[in-house]
Amino acid sequence: xxxxxxxxxxxPQGTETTIREAQDAFVASWGQMSGAWGISRTMAEVHALLFxxxxxxxxxxxxxxxxxxxxxxxxxxxxxxxxxxxxxAHKRGDRKEYFQAEQDVxxxxxxxxxxxxxxxxxxxxxxxxxxxxxxxxxxxxxxxxISAETHLHNERLDELVDFFMTVDxxxxxxxxxxxxxxxxxxxxxxxxx
Amino acid sequence: xxxxxxxxxxxPQGTETTIREAQDAFVASWGQMSGAWGISRTMAEVHALLFxxxxxxxxxxxxxxxxxxxxxxxxxxxxxxxxxxxxxAHKRGDRKEYFQAEQDVxxxxxxxxxxxxxxxxxxxxxxxxxxxxxxxxxxxxxxxxISAETHLHNERLDELVDFFMTVDxxxxxxxxxxxxxxxxxxxxxxxxx
DNA sequence: TATTTGTTTCAAAAAATACTGAAAACAATG
DNA sequence: CATTGTTTTCAGTATTTTTTGAAACAAATA
Numbered sequence: 001x002x003x004x005x006x007x008x009x010x011x012p013q014g015t016e017t018t019i020r021e022a023q024d025a026f027v028a029s030w031g032q033m034s035g036a037w038g039i040s041r042t043m044a045e046v047h048a049l050l051f052x053x054x055x056x057x058x059x060x061x062x063x064x065x066x067x068x069x070x071x072x073x074x075x076x077x078x079x080x081x082x083x084x085x086x087x088x089a090h091k092r093g094d095r096k097e098y099f100q101a102e103q104d105v106x107x108x109x110x111x112x113x114x115x116x117x118x119x120x121x122x123x124x125x126x127x128x129x130x131x132x133x134x135x136x137x138x139x140x141x142x143x144x145x146i147s148a149e150t151h152l153h154n155e156r157l158d159e160l161v162d163f164f165m166t167v168d169x170x171x172x173x174x175x176x177x178x179x180x181x182x183x184x185x186x187x188x189x190x191x192x193x
Numbered sequence: 194x195x196x197x198x199x200x201x202x203x204x205p206q207g208t209e210t211t212i213r214e215a216q217d218a219f220v221a222s223w224g225q226m227s228g229a230w231g232i233s234r235t236m237a238e239v240h241a242l243l244f245x246x247x248x249x250x251x252x253x254x255x256x257x258x259x260x261x262x263x264x265x266x267x268x269x270x271x272x273x274x275x276x277x278x279x280x281x282a283h284k285r286g287d288r289k290e291y292f293q294a295e296q297d298v299x300x301x302x303x304x305x306x307x308x309x310x311x312x313x314x315x316x317x318x319x320x321x322x323x324x325x326x327x328x329x330x331x332x333x334x335x336x337x338x339i340s341a342e343t344h345l346h347n348e349r350l351d352e353l354v355d356f357f358m359t360v361d362x363x364x365x366x367x368x369x370x371x372x373x374x375x376x377x378x379x380x381x382x383x384x385x386x
Numbered sequence: 387t388a389t390t391t392g393t394t395t396c397a398a399a400a401a402a403t404a405c406t407g408a409a410a411a412c413a414a415t416g
Numbered sequence: 417c418a419t420t421g422t423t424t425t426c427a428g429t430a431t432t433t434t435t436t437g438a439a440a441c442a443a444a445t446a
Contacts, residue, residue, distance in 0.1 A: 052346070096392065264406060264407070
């Protein structure tokens, strides 16, 4: 079939082809992980595309490159904006909106951690707290007539809440803008064998 | 309807009812998180049930309590065994297999981290490495005729691999049996404000 | 204000995923 | 090795999630 788009096939054809293949392979690879992270395949692929090209693309370019519908592209891009790992951009003399991915990998994962704490960990802590209160408020002093079974149940939930609160606090530190320094700390810590 | 099972309704009825409700609430709550973690709702619920009751239950008890089919229960339990957060147990004079959840919350998350590194992070590192090699092997010395675009592409993937390798190494330390000590370290680190 | 261009929404369709239930495989016991 | 009790498998079905595409909406232009 003939190419309907006037694609920029500058430079030696071999090189250009290879980079496009590498990009496509990355998009597919990133998309495969989507299931494990609780996001849709398309959302992961759109992010992968923006990240790996490093360019600011508009909705039509994303649709064309990933062969997806307009609605799907629109929703995926909006979700990525909400996650804070993609931002809007504009080009002079063009009314279309362009989208670009955060290029700093550490900044990108700080944003992801921030968002997952907010969406998953914190609501879970709140819920477990509520459930915990069903079987007696946490207070050492009260020598109430609590069955051994209830006591164990309470201890299990307390331990869980404690764990998630630690995760939340650690995550917050990592995710905060000041958390930048953690990049160095983490790499050092990881290396010590 | 009449209760077909001779359930152990020992103790004051009020107390027993409350703990059952708290357990059910926890099962539901834990089940809700399943989507975000890429596992099925049932698998999360089965784990929640075993964790929150602290008991060793057999397949029929799990089926009855969660109102799920035998096949579903069997597959969920096996998956949990593979994750290493549930183990088999046996009762004297009973041919059925019983299942119990890891009760130490930190040990449980060490197992989860270990498994997720193995299933998700490490394969991803391998894949990105392959993709990276499509556009030239990593070697500073080679003053090859590489386009600026390719150079940037390579840098992006290198940064990503580097990040995931750091995560993998940090995770391994946390997940290792020796990582036990990290529990204390993490709690301390989280508290410093 | 009408027109043109671009974006969002959402009901319906498609695709992916999870669940059931019954049969097969397996294991313990006499 | 036949019987009985238990677990696993898997084809078919049900449910949930994702995607499409067209209408509604919004913003800029003439």
